Amino acid sequence: MLKVLLFVILLGLPVAGFAQDDWQQTYRQLSDVEDVESEQWEEAFELLSDLEREPIDINSASREELEALPFLTDQQVEEIMTYRHRHGELLTPAELQMIRSLDYAQRQLLLQFISFGQRAPKTTWPRLDSLLRWGKQEVTASLRVPFYQRRGDRNGYLGYRYRHTVRYKFRCGQRLQFGLTGAQDAGEPFMAEGNWLGYDHYAWYLVARQLERIETLAVGQYRLSFGMGLVMNGGFSLGKLTTLQNLGRTANAIRANSSRMESGYLQGVAVTVDVGGRRSTLNAQHSTLNPPHSTLNAQPSTLNPPHLTLTAYASLRPIDATLNSDGTAATLLTSGYHRTPAEMQKKHNMTQTDAGLHLDFRRGGLRLGATAAYTHLSRRLQPDTKAIYRRHYPAGTDFLNAAVDYHYLSHRLSLNGETAIDGNGALATINSVGYQPSGTLSVMALQRFYSYRYAALHARSFAEGSRTQNESGLYLGATWKPLHRLQLSAYTDLAYFAWPKYLVSQSSYAWDNMVSGTYTRRNWTLMARYRLHLRQRDNKDKTTLLNRTEHRGRLTFSATVSPGVTLYTQADGVRTDFNSTDFGLMVSQRVNAEIKGIKIAAGVGYFHTDSYEARLYLYEQAPTYQFSFPMLYGEGLRYWLLARARPIDQLTLTAKLGVTNYFDRATIGTDKQLIDHSSMTDLDLQVTYKF
Numbered sequence: 001m002l003k004v005l006l007f008v009i010l011l012g013l014p015v016a017g018f019a020q021d022d023w024q025q026t027y028r029q030l031s032d033v034e035d036v037e038s039e040q041w042e043e044a045f046e047l048l049s050d051l052e053r054e055p056i057d058i059n060s061a062s063r064e065e066l067e068a069l070p071f072l073t074d075q076q077v078e079e080i081m082t083y084r085h086r087h088g089e090l091l092t093p094a095e096l097q098m099i100r101s102l103d104y105a106q107r108q109l110l111l112q113f114i115s116f117g118q119r120a121p122k123t124t125w126p127r128l129d130s131l132l133r134w135g136k137q138e139v140t141a142s143l144r145v146p147f148y149q150r151r152g153d154r155n156g157y158l159g160y161r162y163r164h165t166v167r168y169k170f171r172c173g174q175r176l177q178f179g180l181t182g183a184q185d186a187g188e189p190f191m192a193e194g195n196w197l198g199y200d201h202y203a204w205y206l207v208a209r210q211l212e213r214i215e216t217l218a219v220g221q222y223r224l225s226f227g228m229g230l231v232m233n234g235g236f237s238l239g240k241l242t243t244l245q246n247l248g249r250t251a252n253a254i255r256a257n258s259s260r261m262e263s264g265y266l267q268g269v270a271v272t273v274d275v276g277g278r279r280s281t282l283n284a285q286h287s288t289l290n291p292p293h294s295t296l297n298a299q300p301s302t303l304n305p306p307h308l309t310l311t312a313y314a315s316l317r318p319i320d321a322t323l324n325s326d327g328t329a330a331t332l333l334t335s336g337y338h339r340t341p342a343e344m345q346k347k348h349n350m351t352q353t354d355a356g357l358h359l360d361f362r363r364g365g366l367r368l369g370a371t372a373a374y375t376h377l378s379r380r381l382q383p384d385t386k387a388i389y390r391r392h393y394p395a396g397t398d399f400l401n402a403a404v405d406y407h408y409l410s411h412r413l414s415l416n417g418e419t420a421i422d423g424n425g426a427l428a429t430i431n432s433v434g435y436q437p438s439g440t441l442s443v444m445a446l447q448r449f450y451s452y453r454y455a456a457l458h459a460r461s462f463a464e465g466s467r468t469q470n471e472s473g474l475y476l477g478a479t480w481k482p483l484h485r486l487q488l489s490a491y492t493d494l495a496y497f498a499w500p501k502y503l504v505s506q507s508s509y510a511w512d513n514m515v516s517g518t519y520t521r522r523n524w525t526l527m528a529r530y531r532l533h534l535r536q537r538d539n540k541d542k543t544t545l546l547n548r549t550e551h552r553g554r555l556t557f558s559a560t561v562s563p564g565v566t567l568y569t570q571a572d573g574v575r576t577d578f579n580s581t582d583f584g585l586m587v588s589q590r591v592n593a594e595i596k597g598i599k600i601a602a603g604v605g606y607f608h609t610d611s612y613e614a615r616l617y618l619y620e621q622a623p624t625y626q627f628s629f630p631m632l633y634g635e636g637l638r639y640w641l642l643a644r645a646r647p648i649d650q651l652t653l654t655a656k657l658g659v660t661n662y663f664d665r666a667t668i669g670t671d672k673q674l675i676d677h678s679s680m681t682d683l684d685l686q687v688t689y690k691f
Helices: 002-012 023-029 033-037 039-053 063-067 074-087 093-098 104-110 128-134 240-245 280-284 341-345
Strands: 136-146 163-172 176-184 201-211 214-225 253-256 266-274 307-323 329-333 350-363 366-381 396-409 413-422 427-438 441-450 471-483 486-497 508-520 524-538 545-562 565-577 581-595 598-609 635-648 651-662 679-690
Touching: 063 074, 074 093, 074 396, 093 104, 201 253, 214 307, 240 441, 240 471, 240 486, 240 508, 329 366
Parallel strands: none
Antiparallel strands: 136 163, 136 679, 163 176, 176 201, 201 214, 214 253, 214 266, 266 307, 307 329, 307 350, 350 366, 366 396, 396 413, 413 427, 427 441, 441 471, 471 486, 486 508, 508 524, 524 545, 545 565, 565 581, 581 598, 598 635, 635 651, 651 679
């Protein structure tokens, strides 16, 4: 009772906050359970952290660099290019108000990733001594200290219970990047038991841009994205609300991999060449649009010469797998955990070879692409097909995929699509149309069909399920601003699964619906969201399908009571109906302050759920590059405190203390993760030095 009283007191305290909400809070509002539970969300979080650390120069950024920001629509990218072409450099954040398709929240989000006032880079590649002279270097070391022991820490894990990461980055603008990351999970051996080179996982890369006809060259570890992800997508692929925000926009890109995640990347060489001879730097200086009377009337220009690029890549990397008794691979593993002898035996026990090409043609608002990709595994992939839902999982040693993609943009219309085929002739296609009849309304529709026989190991596209396979569906969404301060968003998505899925022994459906409203005044914002999600599952006897219905609601209030003083309060609720009815509720508060140059952030949340089915997630600020969305169920309190100081300009020190205190249990976790206590406390420490 005392702890609940303390929580209520904290809710009522006046708090000092940062005047500008951070991008993590904004992206948290776009997330839901499936997003937070997927590896894709953590990968996207690290990529956005990189973009935040090295803002894009808005005045010299190419179209491809602006497209790297996943929250911008095609129209917004075009309008930024057009405004820059007509009026020259953007000198202050206030000029972003002239980009009429950017609302207040989007402008605040964009400001986290861009800089102003820098001139466009020269078209010639600078000398090496200039690169070294003007380059910026950064070293970041992170450590997590748990104030508890898991069962595996006492008996079972090969290493100690501390998690730590070291990152080194060198960057000279957008033209040259080099980095090295060493990562160690808790329980993994360091410089022992097979990890004789120190860390359990290393990520390294060298990326150069604008080398004459070579637009991008990547050596080391990198991520690729082509079309709408039916063949290759190692970048962003977030949830349905994000898709509505960017109207299904696609992006072709080569990005460096600096993540501690051990999946989704390739290792070798990738290069994009300007085949048509038009230097990519011209995109930073000239718009593809005719000079319009206003940015809202911008039309793609046919006077712009065609732009043809070719991307080629080759990769060889070790991967983890669970092996069958005959030496074939039952499953490919992506968790990256190597804490026990059994997990260590699965580490790098096979290799994956990849090679492919992507041809991209642009002219005005038209974009066409073609992709061919080949993957070879050193061991045959042979999943256990005794379970009927695994019957058509990818199998074999060689995988071939080919696809064509298209994109068309006009003043109000945006079309995107991709159609792919695998080596066995199975088909996958996805197509979307976005339409903006006015500056206050946008609508979109997205159709997809993924054959249950379609196999692509690097595919990651819009889906209700976790795979780009065995799904067809139709998604409809709209965003409307009936008032200057009010924005409404809604979508409905109906999906059909022709082949059985996990926990479903026959064909089934899913239906997902969401409605959200945001009202913003000068100094406060109120957001409300409701989601209804229906999925079919087997009954206990597997004789028929029953509906599992999930209702989720969220109410968020933020207020800036004076310059630098902001308050965030949120309530989350959930109800699930299947074999039983389960409820969950969480009320949380986030606060920020700056005292004598030390930035302090704190949060607390009280949660009470009937079961794991009604689980909830709490957003927390964390040290740079770290993903913090703890999953909570049962009854208890979660509270945390973060402090960040800069004793000198080059040095940043960060510390975060997080505590989860359960009221309804004496232990936490199971098996080797079992903690013999009702609470758990972690301390995160981070040091960043720039020079």
